[in-house]
Amino acid sequence: MRILSGIQPSGALHLGNYFGMMNRMVNYQQNNELFCFLVNYHALTSVFDANLLRKQTFDAASDFLALGLDPDKAVFWVQADVPEVTELTWLLSNITGIGLLERCHSYKDKTAKGIPASHGLFSYPVLMAADILLYGADKVPVGKDQKQHLEVARDLAIRFNNTYGETFVVPEPDIEEDFATVPGIDGQKMSKSYGNTIEIFADEKSLRKKIMSIKTDSTPVDEPKPIEGNILFDLYALFLDEKGKADLKERFITPGLKYGDIKKEIFEVIRDYFAPYKKERDRLAGDKKYVMETMQKGARKARQAAAVYLERARRNVGLDYNN
Numbered sequence: 001m002r003i004l005s006g007i008q009p010s011g012a013l014h015l016g017n018y019f020g021m022m023n024r025m026v027n028y029q030q031n032n033e034l035f036c037f038l039v040n041y042h043a044l045t046s047v048f049d050a051n052l053l054r055k056q057t058f059d060a061a062s063d064f065l066a067l068g069l070d071p072d073k074a075v076f077w078v079q080a081d082v083p084e085v086t087e088l089t090w091l092l093s094n095i096t097g098i099g100l101l102e103r104c105h106s107y108k109d110k111t112a113k114g115i116p117a118s119h120g121l122f123s124y125p126v127l128m129a130a131d132i133l134l135y136g137a138d139k140v141p142v143g144k145d146q147k148q149h150l151e152v153a154r155d156l157a158i159r160f161n162n163t164y165g166e167t168f169v170v171p172e173p174d175i176e177e178d179f180a181t182v183p184g185i186d187g188q189k190m191s192k193s194y195g196n197t198i199e200i201f202a203d204e205k206s207l208r209k210k211i212m213s214i215k216t217d218s219t220p221v222d223e224p225k226p227i228e229g230n231i232l233f234d235l236y237a238l239f240l241d242e243k244g245k246a247d248l249k250e251r252f253i254t255p256g257l258k259y260g261d262i263k264k265e266i267f268e269v270i271r272d273y274f275a276p277y278k279k280e281r282d283r284l285a286g287d288k289k290y291v292m293e294t295m296q297k298g299a300r301k302a303r304q305a306a307a308v309y310l311e312r313a314r315r316n317v318g319l320d321y322n323n
């Protein structure tokens with residue numbers, strides 16, 4: 001099975017990115033053909049500082065490698081190193097109804113948060129569909145916030161195949177219920193643009209501060225605590241297996257639990273969980289040559305895979321006029 005997903009290098013990676021996508025991708029690499037990439041063309045919709053984009057792209061590359069993505073098992077590259085994806089975006093654009101894009105929530109959400117309402121932002125889902133269709137992905141692991149974009153990709157694959165003949169694989173979204181929407185410190189979806197993230201590689205001091213500032217309800221200590229919609233429960237549960245979750249539930253419903261103690265535990269769990277990865281990440285940050293070579297090697301492999309679908313698409317729409 002060919003599994004593919006991408007992430008924007010548009011800021012420090014957080015628990016939502018990790019559990020919604022990154023960790024799942026790393027797990028998938030054992031038994032699947034994995035395609036994983038950093039979407040710097042997409043990041044251009046919101047990052048307008050060239051040096052910052054360069055830095056964030058490099059950092060995201062070393063972060064992902066540190067988290068265990070194995071470039072010998074997976075194809076790992078930077079989106080813009082295979083610029084053919086922009087050509088496919090154009091081919092798809094011509095079968096993309098404006099209404100389809102107008103219905104996309106993320107455009108409305110992002111412009112409401114102050115990201116400029118550009119043509120790039122509006123057609124973001126077409127570029128994302130091209131990302132997926134160019135590599136013939138069967139399955140796309142994402143968080144729930146990307147569900148609608150996956151529907152656009154499916155829609156465009158089907159429409160293209162119906163218009164020009166069988167060309168693309170119709171991809172399936174892969175959303176894991178337990179990790180579909182990781183909450184941020186204010187209870188909304190964790191997101192860079194809400195400023196409510198818990199960064200996976202935060203230094204100890206700011207991690208502690210973040211965890212301590214998590215919003216809690218005012219249930220008295222000697223009463224059972226609610227489980228449903230409880231940010232502390234949901235964040236802690238990310239790190240627990242079924243038995244661990246059952247035990248945690250028991251602690252929450254038993255009177256006497258102090259939220260302050262739970263926060264301290266969550267802080268320690270996050271710190272300890274990411275500590276070995278952080279060490280590796282710091283090592284990789286100092287080995288620029290290795291990271292750059294790895295990404296370039298990945299781009300060569302990705303380009304080969306892309307050629308199959310791009311050639312087919314060019315032929316099927318009639319760009320090969322000299323035959």
Ligand code: TYM
Pocket residue numbers: 004005006007008009015016017018019020021039042127128131132140141142143144145146149179180181182183189190191
């Ligand atoms: P991005 O960079 O916003 O997020 C990367 C991945 O992290 C997931 N995610 C979350 N999952 C659960 N809970 C959260 N709070 C949370 N926050 C983020 C996202 O769902 C995503 O899977 N458009 C994409 C990038 C993209 C892409 C693609 C993805 C471009 N082309 C092709 C898949 C296939 C994005 O902005 O993700």
